Amino acid sequence: xxxxxxDARLKSVPEPTLRRLPIYHRYIKxxxxxxxxxxxxxxxxxxxxxxxxxxxxxxxxxxxxxxPRVGYPIAALIxxxxxxxxxxxxxxxxxxxxxxxxxxxxxxxxxxDYGLNIVAAFDNDAAKIGKIVHGKTILAIxxxxxxxxKMHILIGIITVPGSAAQEVADLMIQGGICAIWxxxxxRLRVSDNIIVHNEDLYCSLASLSxxxxxxxxxxxxEMPS
Amino acid sequence: xxxxxxDARLKSVPEPTLRRLPIYHRYIKxxxxxxxxxxxxxxxxxxxxxxxxxxxxxxxxxxxxxxPRVGYPIAALIxxxxxxxxxxxxxxxxxxxxxxxxxxxxxxxxxxDYGLNIVAAFDNDAAKIGKIVHGKTILAIxxxxxxxxKMHILIGIITVPGSAAQEVADLMIQGGICAIWxxxxxRLRVSDNIIVHNEDLYCSLASLSxxxxxxxxxxxxEMPS
DNA sequence: TAGATTGTTAATCGATTAACAATC
DNA sequence: TAGATTGTTAATCGATTAACAATC
Numbered sequence: 071x072x073x074x075x076x077d078a079r080l081k082s083v084p085e086p087t088l089r090r091l092p093i094y095h096r097y098i099k100x101x102x103x104x105x106x107x108x109x110x111x112x113x114x115x116x117x118x119x120x121x122x123x124x125x126x127x128x129x130x131x132x133x134x135x136x137x138p139r140v141g142y143p144i145a146a147l148i149x150x151x152x153x154x155x156x157x158x159x160x161x162x163x164x165x166x167x168x169x170x171x172x173x174x175x176x177x178x179x180x181x182x183d184y185g186l187n188i189v190a191a192f193d194n195d196a197a198k199i200g201k202i203v204h205g206k207t208i209l210a211i212x213x214x215x216x217x218x219x220k221m222h223i224l225i226g227i228i229t230v231p232g233s234a235a236q237e238v239a240d241l242m243i244q245g246g247i248c249a250i251w252x253x254x255x256x257r258l259r260v261s262d263n264i265i266v267h268n269e270d271l272y273c274s275l276a277s278l279s280x281x282x283x284x285x286x287x288x289x290x291x292e293m294p295s
Numbered sequence: 296x297x298x299x300x301x302d303a304r305l306k307s308v309p310e311p312t313l314r315r316l317p318i319y320h321r322y323i324k325x326x327x328x329x330x331x332x333x334x335x336x337x338x339x340x341x342x343x344x345x346x347x348x349x350x351x352x353x354x355x356x357x358x359x360x361x362x363p364r365v366g367y368p369i370a371a372l373i374x375x376x377x378x379x380x381x382x383x384x385x386x387x388x389x390x391x392x393x394x395x396x397x398x399x400x401x402x403x404x405x406x407x408d409y410g411l412n413i414v415a416a417f418d419n420d421a422a423k424i425g426k427i428v429h430g431k432t433i434l435a436i437x438x439x440x441x442x443x444x445k446m447h448i449l450i451g452i453i454t455v456p457g458s459a460a461q462e463v464a465d466l467m468i469q470g471g472i473c474a475i476w477x478x479x480x481x482r483l484r485v486s487d488n489i490i491v492h493n494e495d496l497y498c499s500l501a502s503l504s505x506x507x508x509x510x511x512x513x514x515x516x517e518m519p520s
Numbered sequence: 521t522a523g524a525t526t527g528t529t530a531a532t533c534g535a536t537t538a539a540c541a542a543t544c
Numbered sequence: 545t546a547g548a549t550t551g552t553t554a555a556t557c558g559a560t561t562a563a564c565a566a567t568c
Contacts, residue, residue: 346538349537363544365544
C-alpha cells in the first residue's frame with residue numbers, strides 16, 4: 071500500500087470532487103464541534119447519500135491518510151481539505167458592479183473562510199460611487215485596473231449587467247487579474263490562462279424550470295382529470 | 296432516418312445538456328435579432344468552443360428537426376428550446392428570506408422569461424415584515440404555508456441563513472411546494488419526490504479557490520525567485 | 521482474533537467525441 | 545452536381561461504483 075503524494079499537475083481534479091469537498095468540510099467541522107475525533111467515509115456517505123468509495127476518492131486528492139477500521143482523524147482532515155482548497159491563503163478580490171447582487175456578495179462575510187477577501191467594489195454609476203455598502207465604499211470603475219495592478223489583486227468578481235461584462239473582464243485582465251467569478255449572464259471571451267467561473271443564475275433556473283415542467287407533465291398524465 | 300419523439304420518462308436529460316441549452320438559446324435569440332433565419336451546430340459550437348456533435352445531441356432533446364446543409368430554422372429552434380425548458384408555462388414562486396440575496400433575486404426581473412414569477416416574499420424578522428423590496432411587500436413567514444396551498448405555488452426559493460433553511464424547506468413542503476431553489480449553504484433533507492436545486496456559492500467559491508491556489512503554486516514553481 | 525474501513529485496482533456507467541450514410 | 549450539415553450509431557473518455565487485499 072504505497073502512497074504517492076498527489077501531484078496536481080499530472081491530472082486536474084474532477085469538478086464534481088471540488089464541489090463535494092466543501093460539503094464534506096462543513097459536515098466534518100460540525101462533527102468536530104460535537105467532539106468527534108475520527109470520521110469514516112461511511113459516515114460521510116450516509117450523511118449525503120453518497121457511496122463511501124466516492125467519498126474516499128474525493129478525500130484522496132487532499133493527501134490525507136486514514137486508519138483502517140477507524141477512519142480519518144478529524145482535525146487533520148479539516149486541515150487537509152482547507153489546505154487543498156486554498157482556504158488558508160486568503161486572496162484579495164475586487165468586485166465590479168454594485169447593484170443588488172454585488173451588494174449581496176459584499177455582505178457575504180464568510181467568504182474569507184474560503185480564501186476570498188473582497189477588498190474593494192467598483193461601479194460606473196455616478197449615483198453609486200462614494201456610497202458605502204456593507205462598510206465598503208464604492209469606487210469609480212476607471213480606477214480599478216491601476217489599483218488592481220498596484221495591489222496585486224488576482225481575483226475579480228463581475229456583477230454588472232450582461233451588456234457590460236466583457237468590458238469589465240477586459241479591464242480586470244488589464245489590471246493583472248487572473249481569475250474571474252462571473253455572475254453576468256454572458257460567456258466571457260478571455261485567453262485560456264484566465265480562470266473563469268460562471269455563476270449564471272438563469273442557466274441554473276432553466277434547469278430547474280425544465281424539471282418542474284417535466285414533473286407537471288408526468289403528473290398530468292398520471293391523473294387525467 | 297426515422298425520428299422518435301423524445302420521451303422524457305425513458306431517460307432524464309443530462310444536467311450538462313440542461314445547462315447548455317439556455318446558453319444556446321441566448322445566442323440564437325441574438326442571431327434572430329440580426330435577422331438570421333437558420334443556424335447550424337457548427338455556428339453554435341464555434342461561438343462556445345464546443346463540438347458540433349455535442350450541440351446536435353443537446354438540441355436533439357428538444358425535438359427540433361434540422362435541414363441538412365443549412366441547419367435549424369431559428370424561430371422554430373427558439374420555440375422548441377423554450378417549450379422544452381418550460382419557459383412558456385410561467386410558474387409562480389415564493390421566496391423566503393428577505394436579506395440581501397433575497398432582495399437581489401426579487402429584483403431579477405428576467406426570471407419571468409425563464410418560467411419563474413416570484414409572487415411573494417417572506418421573512419421572520421419583524422423589522423423586515425411590511426417593508427417593500429423591489430415593489431414587493433415582505434410578509435410574515437407564518438402565513439406562507441397556507442398561502443402556498445391556496446395559490447397552488449409549486450416553487451420555493453430559500454435565501455435564509457443556513458441555520459433556518461431546513462425549517463423553511465419543511466414549511467414549503469407543508470404548503471405543497473414541490474421544487475426548491477436553495478441558496479442556503481445546507482443540504483436539505485427532503486423526500487425524493489421534491490426537486491432541490493442547490494445554489495451553494497461557498498462550494499462554487501471553493502472550487503474557484505482551489506484553481507487559483509493551484510495556479511499560484513505552479514507559477515511559484517516555474518519562476519523560483 | 522474478528523471485522524470494519526482504508527487504499528487501490530478493475531468494472532461499470534454515462535457523457536462526449538468520432539465516424540459515416542442520408543440529404544438538401 | 546458537390547459539399548456542408550443533419551441524424552444516428554460506434555468508440556472514447558472520464559467519473560462512479562464494485563471488488564478485494566491490507567491493516568488496525
